[in-house]
Amino acid sequence: MRVLLSTYGSRGDVEPLVALAVQLRALGAEVRVCAPPDEAFAQRLADVGVPLVPVGPSARKLTKAAPAPSSLPQRAAALIAAQFEVITEAAEGCDAVVATGMVPAAAGALSVAEKLGIASVSVTFQQLTLPSPHRAPLAYPGRPFPPEVTDNRVLWDLDARSINALFGEALNTNRVAHGLPPVDDVRDYVVGGRPWLATDPVLDPWRETPGLDVVQTGAWILPDERPLPDELVAFLDAGTPPVYVGFGSMPMHASADVAQVAVEAVRAQGRRAVVARGWADLDLIDDQDDCFLVGEVSHRALFGKVAAVVHHGGAGTTMAAARAGAPQVVVPQATDQPYWAGRVAELGVGAAHDGPAPTFESLSAALGTALARGTRARAAVVADAIRTDGAAVAAKLLLDAISRPRTAGRGQAPLTA
Template identity: 60%
Template sequence: MRVLLSTYGSRGDVEPMVGLAVQLRALGAEVRVCAPPDEEFAKLLAGVSVPLVPFRRPWRSWERPATAEERTQRVAEFIAAQYDTVAAAAEGCDVLLATAMSHFVAQSAAEKVDIPHRYVIFAPNVLTDLDVQNWNALFGPPINSHRASIDLPPVDDVRAFMFTDHPWLAADPTLSPWPKSADLDVMPTGAWILPDVRPLPAGLVAFLDAGTPPVYVGFGSMRGVPEDIAQVSIAAIRALGRRVLLARGWADLAPVDSGDDCFAVGEVNQQALFGRVTAVVHHGGAGTTTTAARAGVPQVVVPQAGGDQPYWAGRVAELGIGAAHDGPAPTTESLAAALRTALSGETRARATRIAGTISADGATVAARLLIEAVTLDTSHVSA
């Protein structure tokens, strides 16, 4: 069986697909991944020997659109940046599974080469937005213009076109349950986690060993963070008498001084690291939220964008495993207050309990389901 996975987004959109690719290959499937050509994504795929079919434009090259008109134009640009690559890679494959901004092209590519298509999300909140008219107004014109250019009929319901009528949900059911009252037929699989066996850098280990567990602060692939967020975070953590571990991330955050209570790191193994920190302050990506929850470490979520980040902040607060900061630009006082909640004994005990309920086998479940579904589709066609 030949499987094409396609994702156009940040690391949080790429790494779960790599996790699925590894499990598919373990079941005997031939897998390749269409993804942005950013260096860290190329390294991620090379590290597990999964072929990368790169898009022409790196994910880091995109800027966030400011208006609805710019969002509509961005869709046309996303389509142009992906379609030819996905359609060519899909030739000869048995199924295409897509996520993130690949939803603008995946269904059309699958139709052109006549193979099944599945779409996966990593948080359910986007599927509960039932404003079909808004979806159509924003995204319908560029999608249908492109479909006309490749001799495909227009679509009337853009939301259904992008997410399909049977989307997959790759999220832990404790952290992110699917609301049973929703109108879609969703396939929950559990979170897709790529095991990380990399050792922590020696300098980081030395810092961890030199004192009490620090508070980790990192905003992952977010580039448009407030200019003073590193300064504010360090001050808030120091105000509570804690050490600071600052992740540079795509915003290239840096310490404000040379104090030995603050250490800066690049991209590291969070699965190994989070068990050694006392709290995690982050933007609310699905991957970071899940990794922190699995480690049983309290969280403070400071959402930096829309989409799923406010959703994950709300879930962390509702579950009692951390605190949700109100807004993307904390002050020293507001972040310190959120950290006090996260560092309380009650929150820590709750985080420890929840950690024991989170499964790590979602990618294995999904790989088996995908192979079974494609095999069933093929048998029906043959019959």
């Protein structure tokens, strides 16, 4: 069997597909991944022997450029066109397409699967894109919801209108050009009736919602057996457990002096620090020996050795820290990150920072919560409850579904795992 995994987004959108690809190959499937052409993504996939089919512009360059919200429809149109061009060729001969990432990218990938008559499944790595009366949707940049509207059902209707306004014309122009009928509701087309939610049910519990048959597989995690660099190991062994500070794929535009603030707040707690460079290009603030700068390292190997993890609240980093039993301070920047910050606080495994720009005072207070003895004890309890088999579950569901006769659904041939 041959499977195409498609996404467009940051590291948090690519890494789960690496885990799924490895599990699919272990079951005998041939796998390729369509993702942004960033060198880090290509290397990550090469490390596990999976080919990258590059699509769209560099995700890192786009993120660091911080384009204006008003340019979103134009950027989405280019991305949708690229999906049709690249995935049409990459998916030839495949038995299934797994589509995730930004809505326009997923819509393009699913449309190509429909055009080719290939089975497909829509996957999300956080439930905030799934319409539910139990929570409000995320507002798109430049399109805030009216503050007087508080009914979640009305907000989800407004969300559907925003998505259609932002992406509908570009999607349908490409669909019609490729012999497909236009779609009336872009979000409903992408979500479908049976989406997969690749998150842990402890961290991200799904509540049943009429009309939406969600398959929650558990988070897709690749066991990362890479050893830590010798210099980092020596630093860890030279003193008490440090606090990790890193913001992943976030450029941290809201806080230019975030490294200074973070290191000073960590030192005020009597702790050392491990600072991750990331897409924010963080650096050490001085030459004192109580701080260590790292690039790309195994979170699995590192997080079990730190006193706390200060991060942006990406789904993958939140999950990695939770698995390690490490207390967390989440400084959310955008999209789903405030949600993950809230979940960390609700579970009692850390603190949710109020807003994207920490000060010495605000981060010190959050660290005080995270470093409390009770927080670490609670984090250990939650760690024991986290599932680690999500990618294996998803791989088996996918291949089992491919093997069964399919029924017609939203236009393409949706899987019925």
